[in-house]
Amino acid sequence: MNSSDSTAAGRPHEREGTMNRFVLRLGLVAAACVIAAFVPGLLPNLFYVHIANLTLISGIFALSLWIIYSVGQLSLSHAAFAGIGAYASALLTLRLGIPPIFSLVIAGLLTATVAALLGSVILRLRGVYFVLVTFLVGQMFTLVALNWQDVTNGANGLISISPITVLGLNFGPRPMFFYFAFGMFMATLLFTWALTRSTFGRAFNSIEQNIDLAEICGIDTARYQVVAFTIGSGIAGVGGALIAHYIRYISPDTFTFHNSVAYITMLVVGGRSLFWGAVVGAAFLTPLPEFLRDFEGLQRIIYGAIMILVLRILPGGLISIPDKLARLGGRK
Amino acid sequence: MDIVTLLTQAGVNGLVIGTMYALMAIGFTLVFGIMRVVNFAHGEFYMAGSFIAFLTYAQWQLPFAATIVIAILLVGFVGALIEWVLIRPLRADELTGMIATLGISVVLQNSALMFFGASPRPMPEVISGLVRIGPAVFSWSRIFVIVSAVLVIGVFWLFMQKSRTGRAMRAVAQDREAALIQGIDVERIFPLAFGISVALAAVAGALMAPVFSVSPFVGITPMLKAFIVVILGGLGSIPGAVLGGLLLGMIESFGATMLGAMIADMLQLALVIAILLIRPSGLLGRKEA
Numbered sequence: 001m002n003s004s005d006s007t008a009a010g011r012p013h014e015r016e017g018t019m020n021r022f023v024l025r026l027g028l029v030a031a032a033c034v035i036a037a038f039v040p041g042l043l044p045n046l047f048y049v050h051i052a053n054l055t056l057i058s059g060i061f062a063l064s065l066w067i068i069y070s071v072g073q074l075s076l077s078h079a080a081f082a083g084i085g086a087y088a089s090a091l092l093t094l095r096l097g098i099p100p101i102f103s104l105v106i107a108g109l110l111t112a113t114v115a116a117l118l119g120s121v122i123l124r125l126r127g128v129y130f131v132l133v134t135f136l137v138g139q140m141f142t143l144v145a146l147n148w149q150d151v152t153n154g155a156n157g158l159i160s161i162s163p164i165t166v167l168g169l170n171f172g173p174r175p176m177f178f179y180f181a182f183g184m185f186m187a188t189l190l191f192t193w194a195l196t197r198s199t200f201g202r203a204f205n206s207i208e209q210n211i212d213l214a215e216i217c218g219i220d221t222a223r224y225q226v227v228a229f230t231i232g233s234g235i236a237g238v239g240g241a242l243i244a245h246y247i248r249y250i251s252p253d254t255f256t257f258h259n260s261v262a263y264i265t266m267l268v269v270g271g272r273s274l275f276w277g278a279v280v281g282a283a284f285l286t287p288l289p290e291f292l293r294d295f296e297g298l299q300r301i302i303y304g305a306i307m308i309l310v311l312r313i314l315p316g317g318l319i320s321i322p323d324k325l326a327r328l329g330g331r332k
Numbered sequence: 333m334d335i336v337t338l339l340t341q342a343g344v345n346g347l348v349i350g351t352m353y354a355l356m357a358i359g360f361t362l363v364f365g366i367m368r369v370v371n372f373a374h375g376e377f378y379m380a381g382s383f384i385a386f387l388t389y390a391q392w393q394l395p396f397a398a399t400i401v402i403a404i405l406l407v408g409f410v411g412a413l414i415e416w417v418l419i420r421p422l423r424a425d426e427l428t429g430m431i432a433t434l435g436i437s438v439v440l441q442n443s444a445l446m447f448f449g450a451s452p453r454p455m456p457e458v459i460s461g462l463v464r465i466g467p468a469v470f471s472w473s474r475i476f477v478i479v480s481a482v483l484v485i486g487v488f489w490l491f492m493q494k495s496r497t498g499r500a501m502r503a504v505a506q507d508r509e510a511a512l513i514q515g516i517d518v519e520r521i522f523p524l525a526f527g528i529s530v531a532l533a534a535v536a537g538a539l540m541a542p543v544f545s546v547s548p549f550v551g552i553t554p555m556l557k558a559f560i561v562v563i564l565g566g567l568g569s570i571p572g573a574v575l576g577g578l579l580l581g582m583i584e585s586f587g588a589t590m591l592g593a594m595i596a597d598m599l600q601l602a603l604v605i606a607i608l609l610i611r612p613s614g615l616l617g618r619k620e621a
């Protein structure tokens with residue numbers, strides 16, 4: 001936050017503007033927290049609470065994928081990292097009896113370590129090659145999860161994973177889990193926000209806009225890309241662990257290529273330029289298929305069709321609608 | 333079974349899947365070389381070819397040659413149309429074009445799921461019977477796949493080398509602007525290249541339909557293999573795709589015979605990472621500018 005103050009310090013008027021916007025956004029965040037406190041009570045039944053929970057978790061995935069996207073890389077292994085976190089956390093509680101609240105953290109760190117190791121190898125690759133390799137990593141995860149019977153229990157998956165409990169509070173029931181998921185989601189959101197305002201975020205942004213120019217300016221692009229990949233994938237690992245302790249059942253099918261594509265769809269539909277887009281995309285797309293349960297193939301077709309439509313008609317995503325409307329109004 | 337038989341049979345199986353991978357990878361690499369678009373829907377056109385073979389050959393009982401022609405024309409036309417309508421406006425940016433093909437893939441695969449259901453359908457063989465060469469026994473159907481694939485690749489190679497359009501395509505792949513200056517209508521080359529690319533995938537799908545069964549999900553594995561092949565051979569290199577395809581087919585077949593399928597799959601992925609570390613542009617690829 002300091003850096004933004006110092007850059008605008010010479011122009012007090014502008015500084016006031018940024019300060020006001022900052023306070024406004026902080027107010028929005030506070031308002032969201034207050035509203036969230038009443039959400040589980042207001043929703044008509046548990047099914048809606050369930051959807052709200054899934055939406056929050058999707059939000060975590062979409063935000064963390066956005067962090068990777070913000071250095072100009074598209075990861076198709078996001079679901080695989082979620083899966084690594086989920087299996088790690090589930091196994092830590094099932095085999096070693098570690099409380100979920102700790103296993104969650106360990107799973108996140110472990111996933112981040114795997115991502116850092118992998119990233120330092122594959123982030124030398126640019127654009128297309130990187131995407132192809134992340135796709136292969138996703139397939140490799142599925143392969144290992146299916147075949148490493150002793151540990152992952154193969155296609156049957158892991159069952160009766162214990163719910164999250166903190167100081168005697170049981171976050172297993174859906175309305176209770178909502179508060180936990182909301183906390184995690186807000187933490188991710190605020191972290192991402194702080195990241196974009198930090199020197200890291202500025203470096204990320206410059207890499208996304210023009211990687212060669214950023215390199216010339218003395219930014220160690222490879223290092224920043226590994227950092228973004230590590231952070232993003234690590235958060236995905238925590239998100240996956242959340243799923244494990246919420247649904248209390250995981251299998252290789254929970255974390256497939258299709259999930260990775262779904263997170264990308266959220267980014268595209270919400271808007272890729274700002275991290276708010278990821279949140280909007282997750283909020284718009286997660287509830288959608290839940291209301292189309294009766295039509296097995298149709299929900300995915302609609303996902304794909306919406307993605308193509310948005311790319312064609314609204315390349316900036318849903319968050320660009322206000323701007324577009326304003327411009328239309330201005331022209332008239 | 334003695335070791336010679338085992339190895340020759342692994343060799344023939346390697347050739348079958350190798351030529352199939354080559355067919356897939358040629359089309360995939362062609363589109364990338366010319367349009368700079370990674371086509372994530374490539375496997376779905378393989379799937380389309382499989383279903384066309386199932387409908388025309390197994391259900392309507394047309395001759396198999398007609399099946400292949402229908403697959404090439406129909407899928408090629410639809411592919412060109414998809415390029416024209418959906419990919420053209422989005423290909424300026426590599427990532428956006430790629431995301432668009434992800435969307436196309438999702439729509440195609442799940443449309444097939446809605447129309448045909450998820451259960452795999454077996455398909456009768458085109459030629460039955462066995463042939464005995466020395467100690468080894470091969471089925472004619474395998475040899476039929478190899479010969480047909482080699483024929484198709486040969487025709488494609490002649491087209492690229494000798495025909496005016498083929499040369500224009502290679503010119504665009506080498507340098508789009510220079511090709512433009514030579515009077516090549518680049519905007520017409522793109523849908524054509526995309527159509528040819530996905531038609532090759534459809535041929536692979538139709539040829540392999542009797543070997544594997546037919547379902548909405550059959551395209552996923554061949555596409556995965558095409559990715560591995562183009563990384564091995566170099567993205568954009570057609571000879572690299574042929575060589576990489578055959579190499580991968582052999583590695584897979586011999587690996588599965590001697591070490592088991594699971595380890596063979598792992599080995600492939602390890603090989604890819606190793607190639608990327610040592611020679612990121614692939615075995616026959618050019619270094620990216």
